[in-house]
Amino acid sequence: MVYKYDLEDKVLLAVDCIIFGFDEEDLKILLIKRDFEPQKGNWSLMGGFLQKKENLDQAANRILYHLTGINDIYLEQLYTFSEVDRDPAERTISTAYYALINAKDHENVLSSDFSAKWFSISDFPDLIFDHPEMIEKAMKRLRRRVSTKPIGFELLPEKFTMRQLQKLYEAILGTPLDKRNFINKINSLDILVKLDEKDMSSSRKGSYLYKFDTEKYQQKISEGFSFKL
């Protein structure tokens, strides 16, 4: 016998994605002009609806791919927003996800075919519904996460300089950090590889490039190491 919950209310379940990027200076979010009613033409997070055949993680990935062409990035569920009037068109619950991408690597993907645009986290346009609240919550989560998991690296290209890494952390935490202390701390974690290669674009002297060592990190994790920055 197959049971059903026939008497219960069903609702629309949306997924909205806060996509963070970093461009050497500023933390950014990716927004899109909504192309359907209500609020067509206004700025919005990347969103869509959960389909019956997929779970929320899959929906978030699908929506992201569909709206930006971006695939296979760090994505984490944030919170489910459920105010009765949050969407004036119809009762809609929305589970927010936040994502981290390396903006450089996806520049081409994000080109003209898609109407998504980057905005500084400290200066973005008015958004529909409760999207500003979602961003605020994502920002808080990112700030906490970044000091207990090395997710910051998701926002950088594969090879990066210490200076870039520091600027990223400063942008996320919203506070300046001491150069020497920062480098000492990072080095003491022992999860980066220093390359024999220099980035000559930022100074005459050039600065060494580093790579995040995923294997070493996994190794350390399995030995009970805990990331703390």
Next chain:
Amino acid sequence: MVYKYDLEDKVLLAVDCIIFGFDEEDLKILLIKRDFEPQKGNWSLMGGFLQKKENLDQAANRILYHLTGINDIYLEQLYTFSEVDRDPAERTISTAYYALINAKDHENVLSSDFSAKWFSISDFPDLIFDHPEMIEKAMKRLRRRVSTKPIGFELLPEKFTMRQLQKLYEAILGTPLDKRNFINKINSLDILVKLDEKDMSSSRKGSYLYKFDTEKYQQKISEGFSFKL
């Protein structure tokens, strides 16, 4: 003009509550025998369905009140579980909440009218669906939260001894703590009031009772104080 998202799939949205309690020794969770199909008669978290007219917080409170008679307790959204097959009866998404209650104060409420029962967090029966996963996640969250917010006090009666508080933290963190260091740390936070009253039930000497000072805590928070234990 009123817009509708007519072509999108609608789903059932459930709410499941992990209710933590503490009984001087052990951290406990409140479970219930499910009284509807499928899996009728099996142990389950407190659950129900979101109704159109309420948000998730309200639904969690309503469900809790309906199943246990308990009202007005600490309740926090945890995560939304959405595996396609999580409920074999029908596609159902579930947002999990966790709650902290002082078991003593609610003993009577929880009496025979309700079929809810306390189980030790380290020894509870098989549960339906993905409920074990929910509990695990709630446990992890509780462990983290308890060291950045004074939510532990929600699990204790209004007046409590230092020993009780310590045992609670030990139960939550799963590790023994040093008595002197613990008391020093708590005292340095300066958010408790030591009463002139002693609890004589646990020893001949008796131990002083304390109260959590909500006002002082709020005061400190507004001054930028951050709880860290």
Next chain:
DNA sequence: CCAAAAGTGTTTATGATACACCCATGA
């Protein structure tokens, strides 16, 4: 030769941990 960013260690302060004895009381 100089402007601009990179690289590099030590000292100090703060917080965390380890640790052991006396006290009060009812039985």
Next chain:
DNA sequence: TCATGGGTGTATCATAAACACTTTTGG
């Protein structure tokens, strides 16, 4: 008087924070 849990402080260790000068090289 003794068994039981309650209460108390200090020394050490580890981590965090403050801090300034030298190096490189393209223009």
